[in-house]
Amino acid sequence: MIRKEYLMTPGPTPIPHQVSLAQAEPMIHHRTPAYTELFVRMVEGLKKVLYTSNDVLTFAASGTGAMEGAVANCFSPGDRVLVAAGGKFGQRFAEIAKVYKLDVELYEYPWDEAADPEVIARLLREKPDIKGVFLTHSETSTGVVNDVKAVGEAVRETPAILVVDSISGAGALELRTDDWGIDVLVTGSQKALMTPPGLAAAAVSAKAWELIEAADSPAYYFCFKKARKKYNSDSPETPYTPAIGLVKAMSEAVELLLAEGMEAAWERHRTLALCTREAVSAMGLELFPKVLERAYAVTAVKAPEGIGGGDIVRHMNRVHGVIIAGGQDRLKGKIFRIGHVGYYDFFDMAVALSALEMTLKELGFDLELGSGLAAAEKTYLEMARK
Amino acid sequence: MIRKEYLMTPGPTPIPHQVSLAQAEPMIHHRTPAYTELFVRMVEGLKKVLYTSNDVLTFAASGTGAMEGAVANCFSPGDRVLVAAGGKFGQRFAEIAKVYKLDVELYEYPWDEAADPEVIARLLREKPDIKGVFLTHSETSTGVVNDVKAVGEAVRETPAILVVDSISGAGALELRTDDWGIDVLVTGSQKALMTPPGLAAAAVSAKAWELIEAADSPAYYFCFKKARKKYNSDSPETPYTPAIGLVKAMSEAVELLLAEGMEAAWERHRTLALCTREAVSAMGLELFPKVLERAYAVTAVKAPEGIGGGDIVRHMNRVHGVIIAGGQDRLKGKIFRIGHVGYYDFFDMAVALSALEMTLKELGFDLELGSGLAAAEKTYLEMARK
Numbered sequence: 001m002i003r004k005e006y007l008m009t010p011g012p013t014p015i016p017h018q019v020s021l022a023q024a025e026p027m028i029h030h031r032t033p034a035y036t037e038l039f040v041r042m043v044e045g046l047k048k049v050l051y052t053s054n055d056v057l058t059f060a061a062s063g064t065g066a067m068e069g070a071v072a073n074c075f076s077p078g079d080r081v082l083v084a085a086g087g088k089f090g091q092r093f094a095e096i097a098k099v100y101k102l103d104v105e106l107y108e109y110p111w112d113e114a115a116d117p118e119v120i121a122r123l124l125r126e127k128p129d130i131k132g133v134f135l136t137h138s139e140t141s142t143g144v145v146n147d148v149k150a151v152g153e154a155v156r157e158t159p160a161i162l163v164v165d166s167i168s169g170a171g172a173l174e175l176r177t178d179d180w181g182i183d184v185l186v187t188g189s190q191k192a193l194m195t196p197p198g199l200a201a202a203a204v205s206a207k208a209w210e211l212i213e214a215a216d217s218p219a220y221y222f223c224f225k226k227a228r229k230k231y232n233s234d235s236p237e238t239p240y241t242p243a244i245g246l247v248k249a250m251s252e253a254v255e256l257l258l259a260e261g262m263e264a265a266w267e268r269h270r271t272l273a274l275c276t277r278e279a280v281s282a283m284g285l286e287l288f289p290k291v292l293e294r295a296y297a298v299t300a301v302k303a304p305e306g307i308g309g310g311d312i313v314r315h316m317n318r319v320h321g322v323i324i325a326g327g328q329d330r331l332k333g334k335i336f337r338i339g340h341v342g343y344y345d346f347f348d349m350a351v352a353l354s355a356l357e358m359t360l361k362e363l364g365f366d367l368e369l370g371s372g373l374a375a376a377e378k379t380y381l382e383m384a385r386k
Numbered sequence: 387m388i389r390k391e392y393l394m395t396p397g398p399t400p401i402p403h404q405v406s407l408a409q410a411e412p413m414i415h416h417r418t419p420a421y422t423e424l425f426v427r428m429v430e431g432l433k434k435v436l437y438t439s440n441d442v443l444t445f446a447a448s449g450t451g452a453m454e455g456a457v458a459n460c461f462s463p464g465d466r467v468l469v470a471a472g473g474k475f476g477q478r479f480a481e482i483a484k485v486y487k488l489d490v491e492l493y494e495y496p497w498d499e500a501a502d503p504e505v506i507a508r509l510l511r512e513k514p515d516i517k518g519v520f521l522t523h524s525e526t527s528t529g530v531v532n533d534v535k536a537v538g539e540a541v542r543e544t545p546a547i548l549v550v551d552s553i554s555g556a557g558a559l560e561l562r563t564d565d566w567g568i569d570v571l572v573t574g575s576q577k578a579l580m581t582p583p584g585l586a587a588a589a590v591s592a593k594a595w596e597l598i599e600a601a602d603s604p605a606y607y608f609c610f611k612k613a614r615k616k617y618n619s620d621s622p623e624t625p626y627t628p629a630i631g632l633v634k635a636m637s638e639a640v641e642l643l644l645a646e647g648m649e650a651a652w653e654r655h656r657t658l659a660l661c662t663r664e665a666v667s668a669m670g671l672e673l674f675p676k677v678l679e680r681a682y683a684v685t686a687v688k689a690p691e692g693i694g695g696g697d698i699v700r701h702m703n704r705v706h707g708v709i710i711a712g713g714q715d716r717l718k719g720k721i722f723r724i725g726h727v728g729y730y731d732f733f734d735m736a737v738a739l740s741a742l743e744m745t746l747k748e749l750g751f752d753l754e755l756g757s758g759l760a761a762a763e764k765t766y767l768e769m770a771r772k
Contacts, residue, residue: 005412012413012630023409023631027398027582029709060584062446064626066609072604099604190627196413198446198584198629218458218485218604221451240450241576243584243629244398271460323415368618 003077008352009069009325010168010298011191019194019252023245030242031235038251040236045254049193049262050170050185052177052203057227059200060243062165063188066200068096069222070163070184074132074208076216077101081132082123082160084115084151088141088328089165093134100217105130111142111331114291117290121154131160131211131343137169141328143337144289144302145173152181161208167191172269172297172341183208189246192265194253194343199246204228270296271383272340272349275376279353280338282375283360283367288335297341298342300327302334307363309336315359346380394738395711396526396554396684397577399728405580405638409631412574416628417621424637426622431640435579436556436571438563438589443613445586446629448639449574452586454482455608456549460518460594462602463487467518468509468546470501470537474527474714475551479520486603491516497717498679499527503536510544517597518547523555527714529686529723530675533558538567545593553577557643558655558683558727563713569594575632578651580639580729585632590614656682657769658726658735661762665739666724668761669746669753671744674721683727686713688720693749695722701745708741732766 007014028035059065071093075081081102083094086109097104105122109115110364115135124130133155138145148164155162161183169175170185171192177185183205190197204212204224212224226239243313257265270370273296277287288300303309310333327335338352353372360367393400414421432442445451461467467488469480471494483490491761493509495501501521510516513702524531525585534550541548547569552561556571557578563571569591576583590598590610598610611623632698643651659682666687674686689695696719699712713721723736746753 005414007413007415009415011708012415012627016414020410020412023582024406026406027393027401028391029393029395029398029711034708060446060448061451061607062627062629065447065451068607096606099606101604123433176738188627190630196629196631197416197627197630218487220455220482220485221447222607241448241574241583242396243448243582243632244576245582245631246584246629317418323418326414 003321006322006351008339009323010337010339010341012197016194016343019249022248022252028361036235039247042247042251045258046201050177050203051259054203054205055228056201057224058121058205061200062197063200065187065222065303066202067165070186071096072217072219073224074211074215075102078130080129081129082130083134087111087139089139090136112290114144114290115146117147117150118153127274130160132163134163136363137164137166138297140168140298143295143298144291145294149180156181161211168297168341174266177203183253189250192341195250198243199250244302255357272344275379276338276349279372279376279381281383283372299338300335304365308333312336312359320355322352389707391575392708392737394725395709396723396725396727398583399577402580402729405635408634408638413447414588416630422621425633428633428637428640431644432587435643436563436589440589440591442587442589443610447586448583449586452572452588453551453695455588456572457482457486458603458605460597460601461488461608464489465517466515468516469520473497473525475525476522488526498674498676500530501532503533503540506537507540516546516551520549523550523552524559524683526554526684529681529684530677535566542567547597552725554683560652563589574732577635581636585636658730661765662724662735664765665758665762669758685724686721690751694719698722702741706741708738
C-alpha cells in the first residue's frame with residue numbers, strides 16, 4: 001500500500017490548501033499598504049474569533065513566546081501570582097513566572113481533573129495581594145478543559161488579572177474573552193487557527209494595561225506596549241519584522257473560521273470529540289480525564305493493560321501513517337492522544353479510529369473490528385439530526 | 387501596463403520558488419523522524435553558511451528575538467557592556483541592553499562611517515570589566531559594513547565576548563564566525579538566507595557558554611541552555627513548537643546557498659553592489675556611506691537636492707512596481723536604499739536601476755536615461771571577465 005500520512009495530533013494540525021498556498025505567494029514588504037491591509041484584516045478577524053474588543057497583539061513566535069510576554073509585561077519581580085496547573089502547559093506558566101522571579105502560589109490540581117473555581121476564589125480571598133491568576137483553557141497534555149467562565153467570575157471582582165493560555169482552545173472551544181473577563185488571552189497559530197506554527201497572539205484588557213504600565217520586568221521582543229503603539233499608528237504594523245508568510249496564511253484561515261461561524265466551529269469540535277469518545281469507549285478503552293465536560297479539543301485515552309501508549313502511537317504511525325500523540329511527562333506511555341482541534345471533519349476521525357482499531361488488534365488487544373467506527377457513526381448521525 | 391512587483395528592499399527579500407513551495411507542503415509533526423532529519427540538516431547547513439562549529443540555536447522569531455536572546459542569556463543586571471552603534475540596528479542592541487538593566491557603554495560612531503576597531507580596543511583597555519561587546523556586521527539602516535574581523539582581534543584577548551548582529555550580513559558578506567572570534571552570531575531568515583521572516587538563529591561559542599552559565603537575567607522562550615540541550619538530545623528538536631514551514635523553507639534555502647558556495651555568494655553580492663554603486667554614481671547621485679569597503683549588502687544613496695528620499699521610494703513603488711526602502715530615523719527623507727542581499731542576480735539590479743532612472747527623470751532630476759545602466763553593465767562585464 002502507498003503511504004499517505006494523516007496528521008491527527010493536537011498541534012501542529014493539517015493546513016487547509018488555500019492557507020498553505022498563501023504562504024507560497026511572492027514575498028511582500030511589511031511596510032506597504034498591501035501588507036497593512038492584510039495585517040489589519042487578520043487582527044480584526046482574530047478579535048471576532050476570540051470574542052474580544054481588547055487590543056490583539058501578534059508576534060512572530062510560537063505560543064510560548066506570548067505566554068512569556070504575558071508574564072514579562074504584566075508583573076515585576078516579587079509580585080505574587082496564582083498559577084493553576086494540572087498538566088504540562090499549566091506548569092509552563094509556573095516555570096516562566098519563576099524565571100521572572102515572581103512569587104508563585106501554585107495550585108496543582110490532579111491531571112485528570114479540572115481546576116476548581118471555588119479553590120481559586122478561596123485563594124484569592126486568603127491572599128488579596130495576588131496580582132494575577134494563570135489558567136490553562138485547554139490542557140493539551142491531558143485533554144482536560146477548564147471552566148474559564150467560572151474562574152473569570154472569581155477573578156473579576158479582585159484586583160488580580162486573569163491570564164489564560166488558550167493555545168489549543170481558541171477556535172475550537174467556546175471562548176468569550178471579554179464576557180468571561182479574560183485579561184490576557186494567549187493563543188498560537190498552529191491548532192484550531194489552522195495555520196503553521198510561528199505566529200502567536202495576545203488579547204490584552206484595560207485592566208491588564210494598568211498592570212503593564214506599572215510593571216518592571218524586561219520585555220523587548222514581546223513588549224506589549226510597543227506592539228500596541230505600532231498597531232495603533234497611522235500605518236498599523238509590528239515593532240519588528242513580522243512573519244509575513246504566516247500572516248498571509250492566518251489571514252486566510254481566520255476568514256475560513258469566520259465563514260463557518262465560531263459557534264458552528266465550536267459545535268463541530270464538540271461533535272468530533274463526542275464521536276471519538278464514544279468510539280474509543282466502544283472499543284473497550286478508558287478515557288483519561290475524569291472531567292469530560294468541555295473536553296472537546298483532544299481525546300486522551302488510557303493505554304490498555306499490557307500495551308504501552310507509545311507502542312500504539314508508533315504502530316499507528318509506522319504501519320498506518322496515522323500520526324497521533326503519546327503522553328507527556330508523567331503520562332508518558334500511559335495515555336495516547338487523538339487531536340481533533342483544527343481543520344477536521346467526521347471522516348478524519350473515521351480514519352484515526354479505523355487505524356486505532358487495526359492497531360489495537362495487531363498489538364493483541366481483544367476487540368471487534370468496526371465496533372468503534374459504528375459507535376462514532378451512530379453518534380454522528382444522532383448529532384447531525386438535531 | 388500590467389503591474390508586476392519587484393521587491394528590492396534590504397529584507398524581506400524575494401524567495402526562490404522551491405523555498406516558497408516547501409512551505410506549502412503538508413504539515414508534519416515536529417517530533418517525528420522526518421522532521422528531525424530536516425531540522426538537523428538545516429542546522430548543520432547553517433553552520434557551514436556561518437563558518438562555525440559552535441552550537442547553532444534556532445528560534446521561531448524574527449532576528450530581534452535572537453538579539454534579545456544574546457543579551458538575556460549572557461548577562462546579568464549591572465554587567466558592563468560596550469555597544470558600538472552607528473545606525474538603527476546598533477542602537478537596538480543598546481535599547482535591549484538597557485531593558486535588561488545592563489550598564490551600557492555606548493560607542494556611537496557616525497552613521498556614514500564604520501566602527502573603529504582601535505576605539506573598541508582602547509575602551510576595552512580602559513574598562514577591563516566590560517563583559518561583552520555588541521557590534522552590527524551590516525548596518526541595514528545605513529549600508530555601512532563593519533570590520534568584524536578587526537574588532538574580533540581586539541576582543542579576543544580580553545574576558546569580553548563579541549556579540550554580532552549579522553542579520554543582513556550572513557550569506558551575503560564574508561563572515562567567518564569562528565576564525566573572527568565571534569562569540570554570539572545572530573541572524574535571521576529573511577535576508578540573504580532567502581527565506582520568509584520568522585526564523586532566527588544564534589551561533590554560540592564556548593567562551594559565551596561560560597558567561598551564560600553564570601548569567602542571571604530572565605530568559606525562557608529564547609533560553610539558550612534549553613535550546614542547546616534539546617538540540618543535543620537523542621532526538622534533536624527545539625524546546626517549543628518550531629516554525630515547521632519556515633524550517634522546511636530554510637532547509638531548501640541553505641542547500642541552495644551551499645550549492646552556490648559561500649565564497650561565490652559573497653562575490654555575487656560584491657558584484658551586485660559594485661554595479662549598483664557605479665550606476666547611481668553615473669546618474670549623478672552620491673552614495674551615503676563614506677566607508678564603502680565591505681558595504682555590499684545594501685546601497686544607500688543620498689536623495690538629490692530638492693527631491694525627498696520618500697518621494698523616490700513612493701514613485702518607484704506606485705508607478706513602476708519596484709519596491710525599495712527609504713531612510714529610517716534620522717535618515718528619513720534623506721536617503722533611499724536599494725537592497726541586493728539575497729536571491730538577486732544582475733538583471734534584478736538592471737530592473738531597479740532602470741526604474742530609478744525613469745523615476746528621477748519623472749521627478750525632475752537632470753540625468754541621461756541609460757547612463758546608470760550603462761555603468762552597471764560595464765562594471766558587470768569587467769567583473770565577470772576576471
